[in-house]
Amino acid sequence: MAAFVGSGVVTVRKRGAVERRVRRRTTVSVLAEGEDVKKLVAPSVDLKNGFQVPEQRTDPQLGFRFGSRKLRVFGGSNIGVLHREVASYLGKEDSEDPIVLKQFADGENYVRIQESVRGCDVFLVQSTCNPVNDNLMELLLMIDASRRAHAGQITAVIPYYGYARADRLVDGSEALSSKLVANIITKAGADRVIVMDMHSAQSCGFFDIPVDHVYGSDVLVNYIRKKELDDIVIVSPDVGGVARARQIAKECNDAPLAIIDKRRSGHNVAEVMHVIGDVSGKTAVLVDDMIDTAGTICAGAQVLRDHGAKAVMAMATHAVFSGPAVERLSRPGLFEEVVVTNTIPLPEEKQFPQLRVISVAETFGEAIWKVHEDYSVTFRA
Secondary structure, eight states: OEEEEOSSEEEEEETTTEEEEEEOOOOOOOOOTTOOOOOOOOOEEETTTTEEEOOOEEOTTTOSEESOOOEEEEEOTTOHHHHHHHHHHTTOTTOSSOEEEEEOTTSOEEEEEOSOOBTOEEEEEOOOOSSHHHHHHHHHHHHHHHHHTTBSEEEEEESSOTTTTOOSOSSTTSOOHHHHHHHHHHHHTOSEEEEESOSSGGGGGGOSSOEEEEOSHHHHHHHHHHHTOSSEEEEESSGGGHHHHHHHHHHTTSOOEEEEEEEEEETTEEEEEEEESOOTTSEEEEEEEEESSSHHHHHHHHHHHHTTOSEEEEEEEEEOOOTTHHHHHTOTTTOSEEEEETTSOOOGGGOOTTEEEEOOHHHHHHHHHHHHTTOOSSOOO
16 A cells, blocks of 8 residues: 655556555634644545545634544445455445444344444445345334434445436326425435435436435446447437437447337336437447346347347346346347446346446445545536
């Protein structure tokens, strides 16, 4: 590990794997005549943990301490790998069993935090994937336990946000589940939420607390770039995903865009009609926010093959993989690769030869660090 400190910028390398660049803050203090000199030093760099740690100090002009908050990251029972990767990225992998998560014989969840979090910035990493209700309840109990332990600020980090698709009323007697879940998370005591690739942006507006919406497209685009594919075309599996596909196409050196027109006849049933755009002789990359039963994306892949695509890849942030998804995706000759992120843990029975899983730990690690340091999460200079 090495640290290089200079004026304006601090660069920290942690075990040769992570390079962090952070701005140094300097403070100028005007002292009245006869007043004791109190040095206000610039932030230090914690070489053990590999990220910037502001000094705990008192400004004589303002009368309160800066940099007094500590950062703690806890993970739910279903998100172990991603949580450990995020904690490692932040240099917070030193705690042993800091939180107890278990389920009683009758199905009730139990949560207890085993270390002091008083006044800390607490980040709770938990995907509300299948089993959705158990994981959601565990997240709520983690929030409540943190609040009762006097955490300074509680952020729910939800890589995959369940119930996000129930974001509109088709019938007046339906429940607006996405809004209700947002209300419950807020009422439980969360001060802020970090989510990745919500099914629709409007769901972020259901929260009455700040929401930082991060995107998995960055790691997916990097994967495409590293493959150095020729003649690729980015394909949206439906009209609703055009904005997402257009953005990815732009980041892939302005690759051409195609759209699959489909008509849905029922829940989890999609009928593909035709392709808008030229895919003949090209590598078609189908992009979506999630793959659930895989009916839409597999039917789309077959249509692309029928329209002359020389190869088809599928890329999605969330690998829900419900029901027959694995059987459909692993069918020989349909996909060269199915690329997803690790927002949802995949057991061995849901893995297959074409599957590629990319970690989003760095994306969430950066978001957590920026929230903790009061930097903008989404703004890019």
